Amino acid sequence: MVKEAKHKGKRVFVCERCGFRFLEKKWAGACEDWERTHLSCNREVVKHALK
Numbered sequence: 001m002v003k004e005a006k007h008k009g010k011r012v013f014v015c016e017r018c019g020f021r022f023l024e025k026k027w028a029g030a031c032e033d034w035e036r037t038h039l040s041c042n043r044e045v046v047k048h049a050l051k
């Protein structure tokens with residue numbers, strides 16, 4: 001499940017599997033989808049995460 005959260009007054013989307021936060025929901029969803037099948041993080045997705 002992608003969760004919504006607040007970060008510095010903005011709405012962000014959190015991947016529940018790894019806890020990374022993304023500005024766009026599509027990336028949080030892509031992150032979860034990847035981890036569900038690969039059991040690891042996808043660097044191409046993670047680079048869209050907030051630091």
Ligand SMILES: [Zn+2]
Nearest residue numbers: 015018031032
């Ligand atoms: Zn993730």
